[in-house]
Amino acid sequence: MMRLFLAPEDVWLFRDGRPFDAASSHRARSLFPPYPSVLQGVIRSHHLVVNKLNFNDRSKEMKDEIKKLVATPEPYGKLILRGSFVARFKDKKLIRYFPRPADWFPVQGKGNEEKIQALSPEKRSGIVTSAEDLPQLLFPLANFKPGKKEWGEWLTYEDLKEYLKGGAVSPVTSEQLFVRKSRVGIQIKAGSRAVEQGMLYEAEFIRPCDDVGLYLEVEGEGYDGWKQMDMIKIGGESHAARYQQIQDDQINEKGEKIEWWSSLPETVRGRFKVYFASPAYFEQGWKPSSWTRFFSDDVKLVAVALSGYDTRGGFDYASHGDKPGRRYVPAGSVYYFDTKDKEIQLGETAFTEEMKQIGFGQIMIAEWK
Numbered sequence: 001m002m003r004l005f006l007a008p009e010d011v012w013l014f015r016d017g018r019p020f021d022a023a024s025s026h027r028a029r030s031l032f033p034p035y036p037s038v039l040q041g042v043i044r045s046h047h048l049v050v051n052k053l054n055f056n057d058r059s060k061e062m063k064d065e066i067k068k069l070v071a072t073p074e075p076y077g078k079l080i081l082r083g084s085f086v087a088r089f090k091d092k093k094l095i096r097y098f099p100r101p102a103d104w105f106p107v108q109g110k111g112n113e114e115k116i117q118a119l120s121p122e123k124r125s126g127i128v129t130s131a132e133d134l135p136q137l138l139f140p141l142a143n144f145k146p147g148k149k150e151w152g153e154w155l156t157y158e159d160l161k162e163y164l165k166g167g168a169v170s171p172v173t174s175e176q177l178f179v180r181k182s183r184v185g186i187q188i189k190a191g192s193r194a195v196e197q198g199m200l201y202e203a204e205f206i207r208p209c210d211d212v213g214l215y216l217e218v219e220g221e222g223y224d225g226w227k228q229m230d231m232i233k234i235g236g237e238s239h240a241a242r243y244q245q246i247q248d249d250q251i252n253e254k255g256e257k258i259e260w261w262s263s264l265p266e267t268v269r270g271r272f273k274v275y276f277a278s279p280a281y282f283e284q285g286w287k288p289s290s291w292t293r294f295f296s297d298d299v300k301l302v303a304v305a306l307s308g309y310d311t312r313g314g315f316d317y318a319s320h321g322d323k324p325g326r327r328y329v330p331a332g333s334v335y336y337f338d339t340k341d342k343e344i345q346l347g348e349t350a351f352t353e354e355m356k357q358i359g360f361g362q363i364m365i366a367e368w369k
Helices: 036-050 060-070 157-164
Strands: 002-008 080-090 093-099 104-108 114-118 120-122 137-139 154-156 178-188 195-208 212-219 229-234 239-245 271-276 300-305 310-312 326-328 334-338 363-367
Touching (some): 002 080, 002 195, 036 080
Antiparallel strands (some): 002 212, 080 212, 093 154, 178 195, 229 239, 300 334
């Protein structure tokens, strides 16, 4: 397995799923971290560079060689990807950051320190509805008062584990990790240096702070031979990044297993919650057609904490057309379940109906009281 930390050599552009052309929108917004589908393209493209393929060769033999090395646009061949996650690499130690869970609530810590803590599902007392099996509402835990401040959007891995156990933690703001920079341009007429009248556009770029970048894990047969450190193209406009391979002892997480997904329980019993560390796709929008795809038996969905939805689309270079836009459950979403004291096997280590192989639907599981 390769553990990679990507640091910027320039600003980065990772467009969201909205159309961006003269007939639709004049502003391109960036997502950070980018979707796993973006990083799989980065990794597979660079793997072709590592193997010194001649990209000017359009022969059938060369196309066959590309297919042999990295497969086709979809499926993804033997590549297995986890990430990307926002991370800071400083003094030879790497710290990962995860989106703040959507079930958060401000609380008062020791010494009037303002922190956040998870809400608690409660039954809907006095609420009448015609909806069947509507998940319960989320309410603040007792004996805590809300604070007044701008709350951060990110938790370190250690703080996230503490939060999922029911502890109070202090989040990190986006400004402590990266800033958004907008640049304005104008469309140029084809075949000339003249500008198109009224065709102004604005693109939002990401500038990570010092020592901040992206962390991802790559494995799969054939994905070797990479240098310990090298340059790589990433995102819109193929801006530059430098990567370096991270060793196990360089991840500052108290010597515990780095791959939390390998520590997921084989079975669940009673009340537990699922935190999404990366976006997920379900056929019915915010949920699958049946949870038995991920569990060996029926489980009761008690409550859900969502912060809207993400949209993913893009351009398909293989077919030279736009990809259909789809909505995804955003990272940071939390789903509360109850097995009614029945022990049920966990059928999957990633909860998504598409692209599990490249990092969608990464989850963490914890009990809730």
